[in-house]
Amino acid sequence: MTLLHDLAHCRAGDKGNLATLSVIPYDDELYPLLVREVTVERVREHLARFVDGEVVRYELPNLCALLFVCEHISDGGVTTSLALDTHGKTLSSRLLSLPLELEASPC
Amino acid sequence: MRIGSGAGFAGDRIEPAEDLLRRAGLDYLVLECLAERTIALGQQRRLLDPDAGYDPRLVARFERLLPLAQDNGVRIVTNMGAANPLAAGRVTRRLLGATGTVAVVTGDDVLAGLDLDAPAIEDGVALRLHGEVVSANAYLGADAIMPALDAGADVVLTGRVADPSLFLAPIAHRLGWDLADTRHAACGTLIGHLLECAGQLTGGYFADPGRRDVPGLAELGFPFAEVEPDGRAIFRKLPGTGGQLSRATAREQLLYEITDPAAYRTPDVVLDLRAVTVTAHGVDTVQVAGAVGRPRPDQLKVSVGYRAGYRAEAGISYVGPNAARRAALAHEIVTTRLAGVGLRLRAEVLGGGDEYRLRVAASGRDRALLDEVGFEVEALYTNGPAGGGGVRVHTGEVIGIVSTFVPRQRVAPSVTLMEAPDDPAT
Numbered sequence: 001m002t003l004l005h006d007l008a009h010c011r012a013g014d015k016g017n018l019a020t021l022s023v024i025p026y027d028d029e030l031y032p033l034l035v036r037e038v039t040v041e042r043v044r045e046h047l048a049r050f051v052d053g054e055v056v057r058y059e060l061p062n063l064c065a066l067l068f069v070c071e072h073i074s075d076g077g078v079t080t081s082l083a084l085d086t087h088g089k090t091l092s093s094r095l096l097s098l099p100l101e102l103e104a105s106p107c
Numbered sequence: 108m109r110i111g112s113g114a115g116f117a118g119d120r121i122e123p124a125e126d127l128l129r130r131a132g133l134d135y136l137v138l139e140c141l142a143e144r145t146i147a148l149g150q151q152r153r154l155l156d157p158d159a160g161y162d163p164r165l166v167a168r169f170e171r172l173l174p175l176a177q178d179n180g181v182r183i184v185t186n187m188g189a190a191n192p193l194a195a196g197r198v199t200r201r202l203l204g205a206t207g208t209v210a211v212v213t214g215d216d217v218l219a220g221l222d223l224d225a226p227a228i229e230d231g232v233a234l235r236l237h238g239e240v241v242s243a244n245a246y247l248g249a250d251a252i253m254p255a256l257d258a259g260a261d262v263v264l265t266g267r268v269a270d271p272s273l274f275l276a277p278i279a280h281r282l283g284w285d286l287a288d289t290r291h292a293a294c295g296t297l298i299g300h301l302l303e304c305a306g307q308l309t310g311g312y313f314a315d316p317g318r319r320d321v322p323g324l325a326e327l328g329f330p331f332a333e334v335e336p337d338g339r340a341i342f343r344k345l346p347g348t349g350g351q352l353s354r355a356t357a358r359e360q361l362l363y364e365i366t367d368p369a370a371y372r373t374p375d376v377v378l379d380l381r382a383v384t385v386t387a388h389g390v391d392t393v394q395v396a397g398a399v400g401r402p403r404p405d406q407l408k409v410s411v412g413y414r415a416g417y418r419a420e421a422g423i424s425y426v427g428p429n430a431a432r433r434a435a436l437a438h439e440i441v442t443t444r445l446a447g448v449g450l451r452l453r454a455e456v457l458g459g460g461d462e463y464r465l466r467v468a469a470s471g472r473d474r475a476l477l478d479e480v481g482f483e484v485e486a487l488y489t490n491g492p493a494g495g496g497g498v499r500v501h502t503g504e505v506i507g508i509v510s511t512f513v514p515r516q517r518v519a520p521s522v523t524l525m526e527a528p529d530d531p532a533t
Binding site for chain 1: 143144358360363380381383397451453457466469505507
């Protein structure tokens with residue numbers, strides 16, 4: 001099975017109770033595939049244990065990158081969270097474990 | 108002009124900044140050391156000691172960096188002033204010795220005039236209802252730093268300033284840019300955003316062995332930018348340092364903490380990143396262009412610190428055969444014993460393979476009650492499953508942070524100059 005980890009890298013950031021997750025393919029030609037496969041619905045489902053609010057996706061074709069902005073509401077943000085990773089820094093690696101169903105051609 | 112990034116957070120390494128000062132031919136070095144919560148903690152220290160409240164590592168960092176900056180003619184801009192920029196300025200002035208001017212930027216502390224009935228951006232609840240407010244600092248912009256640079260300061264110390272503004276100000280100063288020119292403000296803000304986390308641009312926080320191998324991470328070099336008068340910027344790191352500066356690392360940092368690529372708001376500009384391009388220019392060299400700006404917001408964001416009670420954290424480990432089930436049993440026991448105590452509680456079993464750790468965290472206003480968490484986890488030694496070990500307990504005060512806005516007109520930044528005692532100018 002192919003994981004997102006095989007095709008792309010990711011960095012998580014945080015602002016208040018928002019987590020930001022960039023998804024950047026190793027190869028620019030894989031960008032359309034990521035646009036098709038790494039949808040808001042799939043990301044929300046995959047991160048459901050960690051993200052309980054709205055998920056917004058931004059497409060950045062100039063950079064061949066996607067950006068997800070995820071709300072985590074219930075845990076109260078960085079300063080008052082009870083999670084071990086209060087910042088949600090490890091969400092990037094959680095996202096990279098997303099399984100991808102690939103068709104024959106990558107593009 | 109050349110501007111380097113010598114620290115990306117309060118605890119950052121010092122060696123890479125020394126290397127930049129020695130070898131990069133910099134005009135300016137920026138040290139970004141002030142996270143959201145740090146200033147509230149500084150405010151607490153200042154209440155106990157009027158001469159405290161600035162970055163606790165300021166002296167250690169400056170003892171190593173200031174002599175190199177002076178020898179190489181590099182001017183420093185840093186937010187290590189934290190909750191007490193004037194005290195930081197006085198200490199820095201002493202460290203500089205016989206020559207050199209320190210400028211201190213104040214005015215970010217808006218606690219005195221804060222409307223505590225204003226709603227927090229995050230949850231719409233009035234600030235006062237979150238808990239006792241202990242700090243309120245407006246994010247100042249590059250315009251607050253410019254007078255310090257115009258006055259010829261060798262070291263500029265600030266409190267809360269938007270991170271990219273720490274870079275935009277010296278770039279604009281050196282290249283004669285008008286901050287009201289949104290194109291230039293956007294270019295400088297983009298450069299600042301890329302540099303503000305130091306090693307995160309040059310291969311730090313990027314390596315994934317076998318997948319993304321980064322050479323020489325132990326000797327990770329920090330980045331600097333060569334900025335042209337028209338706003339184009341080339342990013343580099345020093346030859347012989349470890350790390351990697353590539354399209355991949357630059358794009359990760361470009362999107363880091365961006366919540367809207369069309370509108371990254373700073374006190375200086377609203378930056379639109381959608382047309383930005385990142386191009387590799389040979390080894391460890393990247394060009395970034397395409398920043399678009401719209402006029403700066405009328406309101407300034409204010410970071411508000413409040414007493415959020417206490418947090419307790421405790422853990423115990425189980426290893427070897429059946430460790431997962433013994434940890435799960437410990438989880439069940441401790442949550443049963445702590446049920447009904449009235450704490451916000453989170454218990455989880457972490458780990459894998461043959462090593463698991465039960466972690467219990469709780470928060471609340473009553474410190475004595477929170478101590479129960481540690482007692483109950485420790486009690487698992489003689490009152491729980493077999494073979495538990497490595498109990499650690501920690502309880503501490505929590506400073507929460509929420510944000511609000513204030514009209515720009517209500518914030519009045521000012522600059523205080525501290526010149527050498529035997530300086531002919533004084």
